[in-house]
Amino acid sequence: MFAAVLLGGAVVSVWIMLGAFSVAVVVGLFMALVASTRNRPLRFLVTCYVEVFRNVPALTQLFIIYFGLAQIGLRLQPIPAAIIGLGLGGGALLTEVFRAGIEALHHGQREAALAVGMTPLMAVRHIILPQAWRIVLPPLGNYSMSLLKETSVASAIAAPEIMFYARQLVTRTFETPLIYSMTAFLYLAMCLPIGRLVARLERGSRSWQ
């Protein structure tokens, strides 16, 4: 019976994680590409974004987005609020990851692409990203695992995920050790496959070295 309730929460946790991950990848990639341009004002904005979101705890960010925005009339549901909050925080992290991946490539890679007539965007798509992908895969995997665990902070804004239900069950039944052990087991069971998946992707991405 506990298990059924917690499993329901686990599904929500996974959805929050997937949503936040998508937001983080899109935002991070975009910011990293902007950061690699020569436009100084834009680069400064990226730096601001990264520093603000990287140096403010996820819980604080969630409270601002959920309670703070509600004050000015923008009322978000807990799950979307969690996805946006965690996604923007992760975006800051991934901006740095992607930027490092892009900068690890020799500038000649891009120059050769431009020389054959590719636009900068084509160079990114066909030459830069396929190579950067291999570099960022391990940190991306780490991030997705820590993100799944971090979704637990969404319980603080009443998103109905595992920790939210776990605490509810505990206050109702006082079966503290049992419920939290089950919770821990569920997180473990969800995180392990992610690690496996990443390892497989690393092996599966075509080897050229």
Place this chain on the structure above:
Amino acid sequence: MSATSPPGAAAPRATPAVSRQGDAAVVTIEDLYKNFGSLEVLKGIDLAIAWGEKVAIIGPSGSGKSTLLRCVNYLEVPTRGHIYLEGELFGERLVDGRHVRMSERELASQRKHIGMIFQSFYLWPHLTARENVAIAPEKVFGLPRKAALELADTMLAKVHLAEKRDAFPERLSGGQQQRVAIARALAQEPKVILFDEPTSALDPELVGEVLKVIEELAAEGRSMMLVTHEIRFAQNVADRVVFIDHGVIVEQGPPAEVIRRPSHERTRSFLSQLLQDG
């Protein structure tokens, strides 16, 4: 702004087939200056490369010859002066009589007509030799994938690497990598090929195979600009040798004259030093 319009600009754009055979140059470099910060690398270069002409550019390291080549396809944006490809302004447009830089998209559509060979090859390591050659025909020129790969095979055969088509660059020797890079440039069907010290990064025993391929291309009547330290090679292949020092053209002429009987002291001392080392 310039009273002396480049020779190519005078040719009517409507008849490219005629201007090909006519007196129009394939590349015209006009009053080119390039600064990096306060460092003046190029200080007023004027140079025209005729159709089918092979121009070797020699000079001491730091003389600006690589920068000159990189300005021709706008990998470096000139500080002043203009480039013309087949008499058409390159990398810029005229708006109300003023030169304005093109968008990256427009620039790309001009660049695809210029092939470039880099000193360090810059093959793309995540693609096989064949894919390295095929990607521009497919993505830039819009060929169907199958046709692009067939074209790549043809070009790899031209550089004598047909059997290496499925190898990743990592598995190729430096000489083979540079030949793939040449095939990649050939697949663009370029109007002119820029060689930026194509053999300088190679082990001595691999230089010959690359020079041989370049000679074969030269024999096909392709237009080429070659920055090189291989003086004997320049002598064999080039129609004209241009000696650059401190960002200016010191002297130029047929190889026999510039290399055998240089008229400037700077050319003489450069050549004697180079021939001693070689």
